[in-house]
Amino acid sequence: MNAIYPLFCYPVMMCKEIYQFSAAEERYIAGLAMAENVGNAMSENDQILDSQELSRLNQFIQSQLAFYTEKILRLKPENKLFITQSWANRALPGQFHPKHKHPNSVLSGVFFVSGTAGDELPPIRFHRQNDLLPLELEFEELNDFNGGVRWFEPVKGLLVVFPSVLEHDVGINETASQRITLSFNTFISGPLGNRAQLTLVDR
Numbered sequence: 001m002n003a004i005y006p007l008f009c010y011p012v013m014m015c016k017e018i019y020q021f022s023a024a025e026e027r028y029i030a031g032l033a034m035a036e037n038v039g040n041a042m043s044e045n046d047q048i049l050d051s052q053e054l055s056r057l058n059q060f061i062q063s064q065l066a067f068y069t070e071k072i073l074r075l076k077p078e079n080k081l082f083i084t085q086s087w088a089n090r091a092l093p094g095q096f097h098p099k100h101k102h103p104n105s106v107l108s109g110v111f112f113v114s115g116t117a118g119d120e121l122p123p124i125r126f127h128r129q130n131d132l133l134p135l136e137l138e139f140e141e142l143n144d145f146n147g148g149v150r151w152f153e154p155v156k157g158l159l160v161v162f163p164s165v166l167e168h169d170v171g172i173n174e175t176a177s178q179r180i181t182l183s184f185n186t187f188i189s190g191p192l193g194n195r196a197q198l199t200l201v202d203r
């Protein structure tokens, strides 16, 4: 087999451990006050992972972020990620999430609060930003090298962590059920760059 290198790829992490919600956590999320958003609704509270009710979930997310930064990014110990904002989204039947990315964030996460195999809730779709070839081609089969879109089905308790620059969206919810997710953004603490190259940020 020839060696193929997936150069300059974006690591999207699907956490192996599926989080088991308690009834109290589900009640808290279901009871969040929601406000209108483009295509769907968003919680008025943008710091929901700071709540006492979601402290166990917050711990779970923090441990998965630590895995990503330590094992995938291999950040130095002086650089840590912290969650800047966290919120819930709800897409009722007929609603959707338009294509977007998350500025002013390093990694983002989407945590599925609803979804079971076969329920047909719309998946999260990630979109290629740099064309592989300057051509419009059809392929015998799609794979991670030739595909322009890659999607992942919602599974309750599944956490997806991805670089915040990666564009994503969710198609129209054509089921009769709500699609509920919890999302968060992060930023980095600790020194960046270096003095000699005039790239230092250390405050």
Ligand SMILES: [Fe+2]
Pocket: 100, 101, 102, 168, 183
């Ligand atoms: Fe998003």
